Amino acid sequence: MSSFARSITEVNHLEAPNITRLIYRNIKVNTDxxxxxxxxxLPAMYLVFFGFGFASLQSxxxxxxxxxxxxxxxLMGFQAVMAGTVGGGMLWADRRWGMxxxxxxxxxxxxxxxxxxxxxxxxxxxxxxxxxxxxADLLLGALPVSLIGLGxxxxxxxxxxxxxxxxxxxxxxxxxxxxxxxSIQILVLFLVNFASTVFYPYSSALPAxxxxxxxxxxxxxxADAVRAGYFGAYxxxxxxxxxxxxxxxxxVLFLAVRAYMRSDVSTE
Amino acid sequence: xxxLVVEAEDLRHSYDGNRFALDGVSFTVRKGEVFGLLGKNGAxxxxxxxxxxxxxxxxxxxxxxxxxxxxKDGKKIRARIGVVQQGESFDFTxxxxxxxxxxxxxxxxxxxxxxxxxxxxxxxGLEEVxxxxxxxxxGGQKRRVQVAREFIHGMDILFLDEPxxxxxxxxxxxxxxxxxxxxxxxxxxxxxxxxxEEADYVCDRIAVIDEGKLLVxxxxxxxxxxxxxxxxxxxxxxxxxxARFIPALTQxxxxxxxxxxxxxxxxxxxxxxxxxxxxxxxxSQKMGVQLEWISVRKNTLEDVFLRSVDHGxxxxxxx
Ligand SMILES: Nc1ncnc2c1ncn2[C@@H]1O[C@H](COP(=O)(O)OP(=O)(O)OP(=O)(O)O)[C@@H](O)[C@H]1O
Ligand SMILES: [Mg+2]
Numbered sequence: 315m316s317s318f319a320r321s322i323t324e325v326n327h328l329e330a331p332n333i334t335r336l337i338y339r340n341i342k343v344n345t346d347x348x349x350x351x352x353x354x355x356l357p358a359m360y361l362v363f364f365g366f367g368f369a370s371l372q373s374x375x376x377x378x379x380x381x382x383x384x385x386x387x388x389l390m391g392f393q394a395v396m397a398g399t400v401g402g403g404m405l406w407a408d409r410r411w412g413m414x415x416x417x418x419x420x421x422x423x424x425x426x427x428x429x430x431x432x433x434x435x436x437x438x439x440x441x442x443x444x445x446x447x448x449x450a451d452l453l454l455g456a457l458p459v460s461l462i463g464l465g466x467x468x469x470x471x472x473x474x475x476x477x478x479x480x481x482x483x484x485x486x487x488x489x490x491x492x493x494x495x496x497s498i499q500i501l502v503l504f505l506v507n508f509a510s511t512v513f514y515p516y517s518s519a520l521p522a523x524x525x526x527x528x529x530x531x532x533x534x535x536x537a538d539a540v541r542a543g544y545f546g547a548y549x550x551x552x553x554x555x556x557x558x559x560x561x562x563x564x565x566v567l568f569l570a571v572r573a574y575m576r577s578d579v580s581t582e
Numbered sequence: 583x584x585x586l587v588v589e590a591e592d593l594r595h596s597y598d599g600n601r602f603a604l605d606g607v608s609f610t611v612r613k614g615e616v617f618g619l620l621g622k623n624g625a626x627x628x629x630x631x632x633x634x635x636x637x638x639x640x641x642x643x644x645x646x647x648x649x650x651x652x653x654k655d656g657k658k659i660r661a662r663i664g665v666v667q668q669g670e671s672f673d674f675t676x677x678x679x680x681x682x683x684x685x686x687x688x689x690x691x692x693x694x695x696x697x698x699x700x701x702x703x704x705x706x707g708l709e710e711v712x713x714x715x716x717x718x719x720x721g722g723q724k725r726r727v728q729v730a731r732e733f734i735h736g737m738d739i740l741f742l743d744e745p746x747x748x749x750x751x752x753x754x755x756x757x758x759x760x761x762x763x764x765x766x767x768x769x770x771x772x773x774x775x776x777x778x779e780e781a782d783y784v785c786d787r788i789a790v791i792d793e794g795k796l797l798v799x800x801x802x803x804x805x806x807x808x809x810x811x812x813x814x815x816x817x818x819x820x821x822x823x824x825a826r827f828i829p830a831l832t833q834x835x836x837x838x839x840x841x842x843x844x845x846x847x848x849x850x851x852x853x854x855x856x857x858x859x860x861x862x863x864x865x866s867q868k869m870g871v872q873l874e875w876i877s878v879r880k881n882t883l884e885d886v887f888l889r890s891v892d893h894g895x896x897x898x899x900x901x
Contacts, residue, residue: 335687343673343683411717412671419635420687421661 336430398478
C-alpha cells in the first residue's frame with residue numbers, strides 16, 4: 315500500500331511536466347518582444363535587402379529571383395544561430411536577475427533547467443525558420459519545398475539550434491563579464507554567419523583561409539542541409555555534413571552540460 | 583524521539599580552496615522549530631543556507647536533509663523546501679506575474695494558484711504595486727514580494743536568508759507572525775538575521791557562527807539565562823578619552839566584569855552593577871573623564887551575541 319502511494323507521487327514528478335513548466339516560463343518571462351523582433355526581423359531584413367540587392371547585380375536574363383531562392387534556405391538555417399543567442403541570453407538574464415539560483419533550489423535538476431533553455435531556443439529557431447519561409451513565400455510566390463523536405467530541414471535547424479545554444483551556454487558558463495560576452499557573441503555571429511554558405515555558395519576561388527573557415531563552420535553544414543531539404547536535392551556530401559553536425563552537437567552539448575553542472579551559480 | 587530535519591556533521595566549505603567559509607560546523611534542526619542563524623557579515627550564514635538548500639556541495643563533512651543526502655537526492659529534497667535567498671531574484675514581469683509564474687513552476691493548479699496569490703498579495707500589502715514590474719518597486723516591497731512568493735507552494739522547511747531587510751516595522755511583524763503561524767501547522771524554519779530583537783521574538787533556538795565556526799547553539803531562553811546573573815551597563819564618554827579610560831576601567835572593574843569598547847561607547851557586563859557603577863564614577867572623576875551617557879539594563883540577546891563573537895572560539899553554550 316505504501317509503496318503504491320510512493321509510486322503515484324513519483325509518477326507526479328516525472329521529468330516531462332517539469333520541463334514544460336520551465337519552457338512555459340522561458341517563453342512567458344524570459345524573452346522580451348523587442349529583442350525577439352530583432353532576432354527574427356534581422357534575418358528577414360537580410361532576406362529582403364540582400365535578396366533584391368544582389369538580384370540587381372545579376373543579369374536580368376538569369377532571373378531576378380534565383381538569388382532570393384538561394385538565400386531563403388540559407389537564412390532559415392541561420393535561425394539556428396539566432397536561436398543559440400536566445401538561449402545564451404536567457405541564461406544571462408536568469409543570472410542577472412537572480413532567478414538562476416532560485417530555480418536551482420526549486421523542484422528541478424540542473425539538467426532540466428538546461429534542457430528547458432535548449433528546447434525554448436529550438437522552438438524559437440523553428441518559429442524563426444517558418445517566418446522566413448512565410449516571407450519568402452510572399453516574395454517569391456511558389457516555393458519548391460516538399461512536406462518531407464520541410465520536415466528534414468526543420469530537424470536540421472533543431473539540431474543546429476541545440477549546437478549554437480550549447481555553444482553560447484558554454485561561453486556563458488566560462489565568461490562572467492557581460493561586455494566580454496557581448497563582444498564574443500558579436501564576433502561569433504559575424505564569423506559564423508559570413509564564413510558559411512548562408513549568403514554565397516562555397517567556391518574554390520575563395521582564399522584558402524576562408525575556405526578552411528567555411529569547411530569547419532557548422533553553419534555551412536546547416537545551410538547546405540537546409541538547402542538540400544528545401545530544393546529536394548540530397549547529396550552524399552550533405553549526408554556527411556549532417557552526420558558531422560550531429561557529432562559536433564553531441565560534443566558541444568556534452569561540454570556545455572559539464573561546464574554548467576560545475577559552475578557555481580550562487581556567485582552572482 | 584525528535585524528528586531531525588537537518589543533520590550537519592563537521593561541515594566544511596571553501597569557495598577558493600584556501601579559506602574556509604564553513605569550518606567544521608555540526609548541528610541539527612528539529613522538526614517544527616524556528617532555528618535562528620546569527621553572525622557577523624561574512625560569518626558563513628548564507629554559505630550554510632546554500633549548502634542546506636543543495637545550491638553548493640560542501641567540500642567535506644556530512645549533511646542530511648529529511649535524512650537524505652543532498653548530493654544524491656537533491657531534487658527530492660528541493661521539492662520539499664522553500665528558499666528566500668539573500669539576493670534579489672525576480673522574473674522579468676509584474677508583481678502578480680511573478681506569483682503566477684512561480685506557481686506554475688511549482689505545479690500549483692490554476693484555481694489554487696489564484697486563490698493563494700490573492701491571499702498573499704492581501705497579506706503582504708502588495709495590492710498597490712501588483713501590476714508594476716517587480717524591478718520598479720521599492721526595496722522593502724521587493725523583499726515582500728520575494729518572501730510572499732515563496733508561500734505560494736507547500737513545503738516542510740523554509741529557509742529565509744535575511745528576509746526582513748528593508749521591511750518596515752509593521753511588515754516585519756506581519757512576516758514574523760505568519761512564520762509563527764505556519765510553524766504551528768508543522769513547518770520548520772531556518773532564519774538568518776542581523777536583527778536580534780526579531781530573532782528573540784521568533785526563534786526557538788539560536789546558533790551564532792563566526793568565521794565558519796559554530797560558537798553557540800542553544801535555546802533563546804537558555805542563552806539569556808547563561809548571563810542571567812549579569813546586568814549590562816551602557817556607557818558613553820567624551821570624545822578622545824577612550825584610549826586612556828578603557829584600559830584603566832578594565833583594570834579597575836576587576837574580575838566578574840567585561841568591557842566591550844566601541845569607539846567612545848562601551849558595553850559592560852557585570853555581576854554586581856552597583857559596585858561597578860561606583861567604580862566607574864570614581865574612576866571617571868579621578869581621570870577627569872566626562873560621562874555622556876550611562877544606563878543599566880537587563881541582558882539582551884544582543885549581549886549574548888556580542889559576547890560570544892567577541893570571545894572567538896571560547897565555548898559559551900552547549901550544542
Ligand atoms: N561565491 C563566493 N565565492 C567566494 N567566496 C565567497 C562566495 N560567497 C561567499 N564567500 C565568502 O565566504 C564567506 C562567508 O560568506 P557568507 O555569504 O556565507 O556570509 P554571511 O554570513 O551570509 O554574511 P552576510 O551577513 O554579509 O550575508 C565570506 O568570507 C565570503 O567572502
Ligand atoms: Mg549572507
